[in-house]
Amino acid sequence: MTANIFKPDPYRIADIVHETELEYTFKVEAGVKVDHGQFFQISLPEIGEAPISVSGIGRDWLEFTIRKVGKVTHRLFSLRRGDRLFMRGPYGNSFPLDEFRGKDLVVIAGGTGVSPVRSLLKHYFDHLDEIRSLHFIAGFKDRGSILFADDLKDFAARFHAIYTLDKEAIPGFQSGLVTEHIRKIPFAGFADYNVVIVGPPVMMRYAALECLKNGVSKERIWMSFERNMSCAVGKCGHCKINETYVCLEGPVFNYTKAEQLLD
Amino acid sequence: MNHDIDIKKLQVNCFRQSKVPGEFMLQMRAPGGVVQAKYLAVVQHIADTWGNGQLHLGMRQTFSIPGIKYENIEAVNEYLRGYIEEVEVASCDVNMDVNEGGYPTIGARNVMACIGNSHCIKANIDTLSLARKMEKLVFPSHYHIKMSIAGCPNDCAKATFNDFGIVGIAKMEYDYDRCIACERCVETCASHATRVLSLENGKIVKDVCCCVGCAECATVCPTGAWTRRPTKFYRVLIGGRSGKQYPRAGKIFLNWVTEEVLLAVIGNWQAFSAEVLNHQPRYLHGGHLIDMAGYEKFKEWILKGVKLNPEAEVAERLYWTETEYRSNIHVKPVCGVD
Amino acid sequence: MAYRLSLSRMDELLEKMRESYTIYAPMRFEKRGRYSDTDLVRYDKIRSVRDIVYDEKSHFSPKEVIHPITQALFHFTEFEYRESEVDERPVLVFVRPCDIHGIQRLDTMFLENGDAADPYYKRLRDKVKFVLMECGKGWDTCFCVSMGTNRTEDYSLAVRFAGEELLLEVKDPSFRPLFASEKTADFRPEFVSANRLTVRLPEIKSRDVLEKVHALPLWESYDTRCLSCGACTAACVSCSCFTTSDVAYSENGRSGDRRRVWASCLHKDFTVMAGGHGFRKTPGERMRFRTLHKVYDFRARFGGADMCVGCGRCTDRCPQLISFAATLNRLSGEVDRLNAEAAAATGVSV
Structure with a gap:
């Protein structure tokens, strides 16, 4: 068998x-x-x-x-x-670390979307020499939903970090949605760069649109999708979008592909 | 015109007295509410020739033809012969002599029925063929009884408001392996029936106590996991009625009886009525006879010689007081107006 | 080789075949249909050729033999997941030409999609041989000719029922010894060459047109018509989706089955994730997903044929009388219009 x-x-x-x-x-x-x-x-x-x-x-x-x-x-x-x-x-696939090598990297994460990028951030925390710079925007709903508080402190020391809560500001955290802080990223100053966006579907869509508005080309944007799955090996059908299976071709998609995934 | 008419005799002959002296309305039976459409020509001929050209769709699914003059009743009765022969004898196998005299009795009223499973997606039984079997059992008879047959517990036939109300129900079977836990049956039972289904451990469980046997679950199941047992089952309600004096909804007398049991029970009806009325038929409907006998006696007589099927349930007692009242006496003036 | 056999002789041979094969065919379950006094025709194990309903289209497809509605995957305890057992006996299934194509679509999904074959599908599929049943004229909801699934050579035996006799083509040499002493006949199965229904398939020529297809008001018309019951996907021979869940046997919940149960993209919880967020919230959106999967996505992914094989069972089983053939023809009309608009916009004639 x-x-x-x-x-x-x-x-x-x-x-x-x-x-x-x-x-x-x-x-x-x-x-x-x-x-x-x-x-x-x-x-x-x-x-x-x-x-x-x-x-x-x-x-x-x-x-x-x-x-x-x-x-x-x-x-x-x-x-x-x-x-x-x-x-x-x-x-599933993973973030394209080879593509990121030697370039500036922007990571935008919302809520539980911080989990899938945490290991990536920890990797660059230890190997910052692999990339030119790392800008990290993390947003949470409120102070009770902040994840990885200790890690965030560490990251802030080594990365350009912006932390934000939806409706309040506390020490270390500004107020507002992540999309409101994207314009603070000095995209124009980067020679070559990539943007990683992970979070709830609505947050990812608006964050991507905000990036485009700030002159980021689609090819530079990467997203990680979350879908209902029963098998994770391309059989059960739950995660299919058009002809794409998120479990097989994803969960990480370049925006040029992600924008074509019509749900 | 003749002002000396025995209206009681005409009533028994299925002609109803009009407010216009000397005029009558004929009530033609249509057991189960179905006849071949060709008989509309018969109805039209009577209405146009002897009536006032109108047809009333009778409240008990009769063809009711008003405006028939007394002097024409003989001609109408003679003309009816063919209709009675075909509808009563040929279709229902009723045991009667058909002659020029028209309908012999009014006692057992037209057996009503909804369209049933010959058409309706909700129905659980063939109401028409059952109505025809009932007709054979109760007609002709001088004992008054009103019966209606509903194809499912939705009771469009208003079985609830008849002396004997019969409701087609189904015993459901569940194929565990065919179930995909979509919960369509759970939702439908909750919105259409008695909320007896729920999802447990990825499959459906049922609170059998309160299943009304409507089979909505089978109707909506996408995989055929729910099916009806091929045997037909019936619920029998008794004592329901409208009326000026003591209107009330019927109550369940028998549940989950087979057709064999049902027919045996109805077959006892005339003997029961004779027993209660001492063999002197009176203008009293079945529900009143049940009241006169009392439920215990009724149950004893109506179930005489009946072998109940194993699934059958019989009401232990029936209490009417909470639903029976002299019409309107609970409604009182509230503004001090007398 | 082909043979002419009386039904009683065939039953004697069937009895011998049943020693080594489990034999499935469409069977009649009297009065077990959706509505009172209607029958259910679905697959089950047969004992006699007289059990086979050959002159009617089965309500459910033969896929349930290979992709069971409920299938145990593992028996679990606190310490291990032990793979479920399976009957090792090979299987013979009486099927229609469209069904054979449909099962080929299932093969694509279960055996080819992803990096590895689905072991549960494969362990059943490897044992299956087909007995092709002739369709005669077919039925009024069939559109196999439009889908190119009316013919097949992928069968072991083929049968034509003719009253008290049947004609049987024996293609698979392993069955020949069984029929060695039977009366031969000149028989090859005939295939339906025209259906009463003709379906035009949508030709979505660009990404731009696909996006416009997604936005068609056509789909919204199903918001009020479709109940999202999934009767269509349950009847479909090529629908393959399933959900996995665990069921406990014991009071403490520490042992039980992990099992696979059919799922449907028409059900509103199909895309819902832990936490409650889901996609395709309206019946129309789900109808669009199913339709495009059947006649666009599958081909876009795997090339070759469409997933839909035109058996028409979805139409037969829809309690709301939605015809999938009509849906496809409506869609194709809209796509023609969108293609023409796209061509006009770029100045290229169609």
């Missing part, structure tokens, strides 16, 4: 960090080669499977930051350190 591509493997949970009341980061012991932007199908007996993007990559561990929504993720929250997590992956 053909190797079973749906069979999940058990991994030990090494740590659980409460990022917010609703979001926990699960650190699992896994020596798997994963690229920034990829995802796993995480499963729990009794409930089912859900696609979760990798938020941290270590030599022998992976991190998944999960919001307590839906049945699958809710169940996850009762697990403890030392418990087993069944999962399969990694799936």
